[in-house]
Amino acid sequence: MTLIEKPAETNIYLNDLIARRYSPRAFDPNKSIEHDKLLSILEAARWAASSSNLQPWRFIVAPKENETEFNKILSVIKEGNIPWAKNAGVLMIGVINKYRRPDVLNRHASHDLGAAIGQMVLQALEHDIYVRQMGGFFPDKAREVYNIPEEFEAYTAIAFGYKTSDLSHLTDAHREREMAQRERQPMESFVFNGDWEQTADFLK
Numbered sequence: 526m527t528l529i530e531k532p533a534e535t536n537i538y539l540n541d542l543i544a545r546r547y548s549p550r551a552f553d554p555n556k557s558i559e560h561d562k563l564l565s566i567l568e569a570a571r572w573a574a575s576s577s578n579l580q581p582w583r584f585i586v587a588p589k590e591n592e593t594e595f596n597k598i599l600s601v602i603k604e605g606n607i608p609w610a611k612n613a614g615v616l617m618i619g620v621i622n623k624y625r626r627p628d629v630l631n632r633h634a635s636h637d638l639g640a641a642i643g644q645m646v647l648q649a650l651e652h653d654i655y656v657r658q659m660g661g662f663f664p665d666k667a668r669e670v671y672n673i674p675e676e677f678e679a680y681t682a683i684a685f686g687y688k689t690s691d692l693s694h695l696t697d698a699h700r701e702r703e704m705a706q707r708e709r710q711p712m713e714s715f716v717f718n719g720d721w722e723q724t725a726d727f728l729k
């Protein structure tokens with residue numbers, strides 16, 4: 526059986542990693558992520574841009590070999606994501622420091638966490654490791670389980686893993702979505718100039 530590939534369908538030039546990236550659920554339950562590759566992925570986050578170089582991201586990281594920590598992250602993930610997330614090689618929770626200074630919110634903290642995760646995703650893919658992010662987790666439960674202080678906020682859960690061609694461990698609905706084509710809005714719908722929602726002149 527061959528691994529599913531879902532390259533971006535476009536006639537416009539794209540960097541190979543960006544074109545290849547997609548978010549699978551079919552992770553190989555028998556494959557761990559090597560220590561050096563995990564470090565490489567985290568190093569990619571470290572070198573992301575951030576507002577005032579505040580580096581507001583924090584990551585709680587659980588490789589599957591550490592069963593206690595892995596199950597701890599699974600315990601804060603919503604039920605719908607568990608059937609596939611449990612097969613990941615590494616689970617993480619992305620957390621932001623909400624504050625720029627003790628009395629000033631950092632409006633860009635979640636933006637910068639996203640940028641750091643974006644870099645992790647592409648660095649992972651260079652190692653053939655795929656990523657699926659999850660809004661479907663319980664931030665309040667994460668706060669409780671990990672003693673996350675008030676000034677920080679758990680923002681997203683992230684699954685990293687090697688793909689498998691064996692889709693038998695997915696639910697029927699997830700199996701169908703795993704094979705479905707990827708869809709995107711046309712550029713005209715989100716690239717503006719002149720006025721709000723006016724398609725940019727260079728696209729016409």
Ligand SMILES: Cc1cc2nc3c(=O)[nH]c(=O)nc-3n(C[C@H](O)[C@H](O)[C@H](O)COP(=O)(O)O)c2cc1C
Pocket residue numbers: 546547548549606657658659660661662681707
């Ligand atoms: C912040 C964020 C939250 C997401 N939450 C979930 C989730 O809880 N469960 C899930 O299966 N996929 C989740 N996804 C994956 C998206 O559904 C997926 O990225 C989107 O459908 C586009 O597909 P692609 O990444 O394969 O291009 C999330 C993605 C992001 C970026």
